[in-house]
Amino acid sequence: MIVSSVSASGTSLPRRKVDFDCNVFSVIAQIFACGDIFTKLSFLIFGLSNLVRGQIIKGLIFLGTEVAFFVYLFKGFGAFCGVKDLKGLVTLGEVEPIQEKVLDPISGMEVIQTIPGDDSSKFLLYGVVSMLIIAAFILLWKANVKSAYIAQYAVERGKKPVSIFRDITALFDKNLHNTLLFFPLVGILAFTITPLIYMILAAFTNFDKNHNGINATFDWVGLKNFGEVLGRGGTYGTTFWRILGWTIIWAIFATFLCYIGGMLLAMLINRRGLKFKSLWRTVFVMSVAVPQFVTLLTMRTFIEQNGTLDTFLRSLKILGKTETLGLLDTPLNARISVILVNCWVGIPYTMLIMTGILMNIPADLYESAKIDGATKYVMFFKITLPYMIFVTTPHLIQQFIGNINNFNVIYLLTGGGPSLDPTMYQSGSTDLLVTWLYKITLEKSDYCFASAIGICVFIICATLSLITYRRSGSYKNEEEFQ
Amino acid sequence: MRKERSMSETRRMGDILSYATLGIMSILWIFPIIVIILHSFKVENGAYYKNIIPTNWTIDNYTRLLRIGMSDLEKEQAYAQFDKWFLNTLFVAVIVCLISTFFVLAVSYTMSRLRFKMRRTFMNVALILGMFPGFMSMIATYMILKALGLEQTLTALILVYSGGTGLGFYVAKGFFDTIPKAIDEAAWIDGATKFQVFTKITMPLSKPIIVYTVLQSFSGPWMDFIFVNYVMGTKKEKYTVALGLYRMIDTAHIGEYYNQFCAGAVLVSIPLAALFVAMQKYYSEGLSGAVKG
Numbered sequence: 001m002i003v004s005s006v007s008a009s010g011t012s013l014p015r016r017k018v019d020f021d022c023n024v025f026s027v028i029a030q031i032f033a034c035g036d037i038f039t040k041l042s043f044l045i046f047g048l049s050n051l052v053r054g055q056i057i058k059g060l061i062f063l064g065t066e067v068a069f070f071v072y073l074f075k076g077f078g079a080f081c082g083v084k085d086l087k088g089l090v091t092l093g094e095v096e097p098i099q100e101k102v103l104d105p106i107s108g109m110e111v112i113q114t115i116p117g118d119d120s121s122k123f124l125l126y127g128v129v130s131m132l133i134i135a136a137f138i139l140l141w142k143a144n145v146k147s148a149y150i151a152q153y154a155v156e157r158g159k160k161p162v163s164i165f166r167d168i169t170a171l172f173d174k175n176l177h178n179t180l181l182f183f184p185l186v187g188i189l190a191f192t193i194t195p196l197i198y199m200i201l202a203a204f205t206n207f208d209k210n211h212n213g214i215n216a217t218f219d220w221v222g223l224k225n226f227g228e229v230l231g232r233g234g235t236y237g238t239t240f241w242r243i244l245g246w247t248i249i250w251a252i253f254a255t256f257l258c259y260i261g262g263m264l265l266a267m268l269i270n271r272r273g274l275k276f277k278s279l280w281r282t283v284f285v286m287s288v289a290v291p292q293f294v295t296l297l298t299m300r301t302f303i304e305q306n307g308t309l310d311t312f313l314r315s316l317k318i319l320g321k322t323e324t325l326g327l328l329d330t331p332l333n334a335r336i337s338v339i340l341v342n343c344w345v346g347i348p349y350t351m352l353i354m355t356g357i358l359m360n361i362p363a364d365l366y367e368s369a370k371i372d373g374a375t376k377y378v379m380f381f382k383i384t385l386p387y388m389i390f391v392t393t394p395h396l397i398q399q400f401i402g403n404i405n406n407f408n409v410i411y412l413l414t415g416g417g418p419s420l421d422p423t424m425y426q427s428g429s430t431d432l433l434v435t436w437l438y439k440i441t442l443e444k445s446d447y448c449f450a451s452a453i454g455i456c457v458f459i460i461c462a463t464l465s466l467i468t469y470r471r472s473g474s475y476k477n478e479e480e481f482q
Numbered sequence: 483m484r485k486e487r488s489m490s491e492t493r494r495m496g497d498i499l500s501y502a503t504l505g506i507m508s509i510l511w512i513f514p515i516i517v518i519i520l521h522s523f524k525v526e527n528g529a530y531y532k533n534i535i536p537t538n539w540t541i542d543n544y545t546r547l548l549r550i551g552m553s554d555l556e557k558e559q560a561y562a563q564f565d566k567w568f569l570n571t572l573f574v575a576v577i578v579c580l581i582s583t584f585f586v587l588a589v590s591y592t593m594s595r596l597r598f599k600m601r602r603t604f605m606n607v608a609l610i611l612g613m614f615p616g617f618m619s620m621i622a623t624y625m626i627l628k629a630l631g632l633e634q635t636l637t638a639l640i641l642v643y644s645g646g647t648g649l650g651f652y653v654a655k656g657f658f659d660t661i662p663k664a665i666d667e668a669a670w671i672d673g674a675t676k677f678q679v680f681t682k683i684t685m686p687l688s689k690p691i692i693v694y695t696v697l698q699s700f701s702g703p704w705m706d707f708i709f710v711n712y713v714m715g716t717k718k719e720k721y722t723v724a725l726g727l728y729r730m731i732d733t734a735h736i737g738e739y740y741n742q743f744c745a746g747a748v749l750v751s752i753p754l755a756a757l758f759v760a761m762q763k764y765y766s767e768g769l770s771g772a773v774k775g
Contacts, residue, residue: 125625172677177596179677180588181604184648187585191645192611195619195626202622265507268500273493283508285762289755290515291705293724294747297731298514301740308517312534348511356766405615407708434615442712447621454618461613 018149024142031149042148046141049148053155057164062144069137082130089127092205093118093217121213124205128197132189203451209444218448225452236449239425239436240456246335247432251403254342259396261343262350263388269351270358281355284348292345296412299341303327331429334414338430342409353395354388361387397468401461410435433457522744528737543745562730562742563719564749571722574639575703581640582647582699587692590651591680594658595666608649617708624712634717639710643703657691657768658684690767697761704754723750 018030032040035049042049047062073082097117104111154161171179203225211218231237269280287295302308305324313319327337361384369379389396410416416435419428426444427436433453441450517534522543524536547564549557557563593605623642624633632638661684669679685692707724714720721729727746730739 121625122629125622125629169675173675176676176680177592177598177601180592180596180680181648184585184589187581187645188611188648190626191623191642192619192649195622196611196614198622198625199619268504271496271500273497274500280504280508283512285759286755287511287515289758290747290751291724291754293705293707293728294518294751295514297728297743298518298747301731301736302514302517315533344511352762401613407617434617437615438617438708441617441621450621451618454615457618458614462610465609465613 017153020146028142028145031145035149036152039145039148039152043145046144047148050151050161053151053161055151055161055164058147058167062140062147065140066144069133069140072133080126080129082133085123085126085130088118088123089130091123092219093120093123093213096217097215116214118217119213120205120211120217120219121207123213124201124207125198128194128201131197132194199447199451200455202447203455205448207448208446212445212447221448225448226455229449229452229456235425238423239427240433240453242424243427243431243433243436246429247404250335250339250406250432251400253339254346254403254406254409255396255400257339257343258346258350258399259392261347263354265347265351266354266358267384270355281351284351287344288348288352292408293412295345296341296408299344300413303337303341305329328414329418331418331420334418334428334430338410338413341413342403342406345409353392357388357391358384360391394468397465401465404432404457404461405434406432407434407438411438518744518747521741522748524741528740543741544749547742547745547749561718561735562726562739562746563721564723564726564742564746566719567721567723567726568749570636570720571704571724574636574643574722575700577640578643578703579696579700581644582702583692583695585644585648586651586654586695586699587685587688589648590654591658591684593651594655595663595680595684596676608651611646611649620709620712623709627713634714634720636720638713639703639722642709642713643706644699647699653765653768654691654695657688661687690764694761694764694768697757697764701754701757701761704750 017034018027020027022030032043035042038049038052045063046066047059049059050056050062051059069082071077072080075081076084095117098115099112100115101110102113103109151161204220204222205218206221206224207213207218210216228234229236229240232241265284268274269277274280300307303325305326305328309327310319310324313325314321314323319325326333328334365383365387366379369383374382410430410432414428414430416431416439417428418430421429424431426439431439434457437450437453437457440446440453520535523539523541525538525540525542526536545551546560547562549560549563549565552560593601627633627638627641632641665683665687666679669683670676674682703722705724706722707728710722710725711728714725718726718729723746727743727750729735730743730746736743
């Protein structure tokens with residue numbers, strides 16, 4: 001990334017023959033047409049044009065990186081080797097592990113020894129890394145070509161090409177974005193993008209418990225996993241659609257109950273003449289401030305069978321000695337309980353957000369409505385509600401997507417249970433798609449199916465949010481306030 | 483006259499109703515928290531206790547949790563190593579906080595103030611990446627850490643918690659967007675470089691959002707138990723508090739460790755609740771814009 005900045009760092013030259021604002025391919029074609037012999041050779045030998053025209057350090061950096069890249073490609077650094085890794089990405093390993101009986105020299109008994117084969121999971125990882133390195137190399141090549149032409153152009157105009165010091169200063173001024181973005185981008189590439197590409201690719205293989213690279217190699221299978229997950233009939237298919245149904249019901253209830261509850265609570269606290277406003281608010285903020293996993297785990301010990309609540313009611317003789325409220329025992333009870341507990345977690349949070357917005361509703365709207373003789377209910381339905389919905393729609397969408405992916409509440413409260421229905425593969429009645437995905441990953445190690453489900457969740461969320469984000473004002477009028 | 487009186491009567495009825503509703507709701511919301519605090523002082527072991535208020539009180543749960551006054555052997559044998567977990571989490575949180583604050587501020591400033599070719603693309607990609615379920619890539623991340631030889635280390639946690647934080651730039655970008663561009667332009671005319679504008683002008687104006695980002699990234703490692711569970715497995719001396727507490731009330735341990743879980747929950751919640759309240763303050767200050775008038 002830094003290198004690309006170096007290339008574009010030419011000072012403001014008079015009109016060039018090559019128009020750098022065109023698209024990438026046309027720029028490169030134009031450079032090839034206008035370049036002299038050194039610039040043309042720079043398409044193959046990095047930095048040559050820079051070296052010839054006196055930009056020694058820059059030229060050497062380009063040349064050095066090219067050499068390093070080809071060494072990586074053909075000879076390899078340690079375990080990484082470009083050509084080998086790319087081939088591995090295609091085959092995903094060919095040598096199967098072999099089990100054979102060997103005579104143990106010490107005990108004199110026959111033992112089964114496994115000769116490890118190719119670890120497909122490593123092949124896939126190294127393959128992804130090699131693809132990223134090649135992509136980086138292509139970017140570098142583009143930067144090199146541009147830099148070659150800029151150097152040639154400076155000489156043609158009778159000027160000295162920019163010195164390396166000017167390039168470095170530009171990194172803190174004109175090209176500051178490259179400097180600031182470099183380290184964050186490395187982090188994102190290494191720990192977000194690489195793993196994500198890996199898992200997306202895994203969705204097209206048969207990387208499951210029977211083919212995990214240790215006990216057998218896995219292979220590309222195309223869209224088979226998606227067929228299995230989305231198609232009705234198979235173990236995964238039946239379960240997927242039922243869980244999707246519940247996920248959507250859950251997201252609707254969880255989002256709107258919290259929204260309405262939070263709004264009513266905010267209005268109640270904001271009510272004119274109500275005393276101890278900040279005390280009430282503090283009480284509710286307290287329950288948000290305690291970390292979620294603590295409150296949720298506490299809630300579980302509260303409402304589970306023979307939990308604190310059961311014991312308490314038994315001591316009050318409301319329940320018999322062995323009776324239980326069974327709040328998490330039947331599918332319906334468990335579903336209602338998780339929705340209610342989610343309200344408990346979510347309402348104060350919404351209240352906090354809503355309080356700020358309520359205070360921002362222009363007071364003159366209410367005054368003129370009052371003069372016109374509007375009642376409280378009319379004012380609520382004609383002023384407060386439309387205003388709130390208008391302002392909080394993006395928040396609502398975000399909450400909805402957040403609830404589709406609400407792992408904590410479900411996992412900590414019920415763990416997805418109760419799992420009474422044997423036709424539901426690896427899941428219970430309160431499992432959402434994400435908790436199901438988690439279970440398939442951890443308990444069944446069917447990574448390919450988990451990835452396929454993850455991609456489906458992504459498609460649902462992406463469709464929902466792209467539609468709304470693109471319509472929202474803050475996306476369209478980004479610079480309105482600058 | 484009559485109408486006015488009925489108005490004031492409805493008003494009083496409304497008042498009574500709202501106080502009653504708020505009162506009942508407050509009890510509902512505060513009750514579990516009170517119970518946790520009370521149970522952290524109870525003597526009898528076990529999760530399921532018939533009284534809300536303990537009959538016998540003790541602070542043993544806290545001392546045992548922090549392994550105060552234990553011999554080395556006892557320290558080894560205790561399942562709850564809260565003091566160690568606490569230091570682990572603190573260490574991870576401080577370093578993650580430093581790295582990710584830099585990442586977030588750098589990216590958000592770049593996206594807000596600097597104009598370059600790939601800006602819109604970057605922002606859209608960030609939006610798209612955020613829509614994948616978080617732990618879908620957990621397995622692959624673990625493989626990368628294994629390839630780097632970092633499994634079961636705190637370094638792994640630091641890398642994972644801070645690695646992708648550059649994508650969470652939206653709130654801070656919104657803040658930087660409110661600083662008038664005229665200020666930057668004035669500085670450029672006076673000969674400042676863009677880097678100088680960033681460090682000498684924008685940063686001093688951005689205290690609320692810096693504090694918000696710092697608190698936000700500091701509190702992250704205290705909450706996660708999913709990833710750390712996968713990375714650390716059974717190596718309990720490397721646990722963080724969230725995972726430790728989670729493990730203390732699984733079916734194998736809840737009978738013996740429920741009281742200590744309550745004590746641990748109290749100990750973790752106090753600093754985190756304080757952080758949250760502080761964060762709220764700076765968040766709303768951040769939303770109200772940088773330069774007034």
